[in-house]
Amino acid sequence: MVKLTTVLNNSLDVGEKVLCVFVDLAKAFDTVDHNIMIETLEKAGVRGITLNLFKSYLSDRTQCVRVVDSISGEEIVEFGVPQGTVLGPILFILYINNLFSVESLGELICFADDSAIIHI
Numbered sequence: 283m284v285k286l287t288t289v290l291n292n293s294l295d296v297g298e299k300v301l302c303v304f305v306d307l308a309k310a311f312d313t314v315d316h317n318i319m320i321e322t323l324e325k326a327g328v329r330g331i332t333l334n335l336f337k338s339y340l341s342d343r344t345q346c347v348r349v350v351d352s353i354s355g356e357e358i359v360e361f362g363v364p365q366g367t368v369l370g371p372i373l374f375i376l377y378i379n380n381l382f383s384v385e386s387l388g389e390l391i392c393f394a395d396d397s398a399i400i401h402i
Contacts, residue, residue: 286391286398293402301388305397311370312362314377316340319363322376339369 286302293300307313323336340363344356363373378392388401 286400289389289391289400289402298402301401303388303399305399307397311365311374314363314374315361319373319377322379326376336373339364 290300290302319340320333320337323333328336343359343364345359346356347354363370363377375392384390386399388399391398391400
């Protein structure tokens with residue numbers, strides 16, 4: 283968010299009024315639809331073996347919950363990108379990249395699931 287801080291400081295230093303709206307997408311990484319993610323990768327030019335690797339990476343993932351000594355049954359994960367991985371934030375940024383094509387009166391600044399719309 284260095285860019286956001288720089289824009290805010292520069293604007294305020296010259297006496298401009300600044301409006302900034304901060305957007306926090308709750309559980310953002312968990313909302314990624316795998317089919318839309320694959321379509322997004324295809325539109326970005328990912329094809330062939332590389333696309334198949336991403337399909338494999340996103341599909342047939344399972345999760346379970348452990349509470350003390352009890353473990354639930356495994357369920358297939360149909361949405362979301364794995365968190366705590368190198369690819370998670372990259373895939374999420376690609377997924378929300380279309381936000382930048384939305385016409386707005388302000389500038390959209392994003393880093394992973396943290397976003398701000400700034401209007402000077």
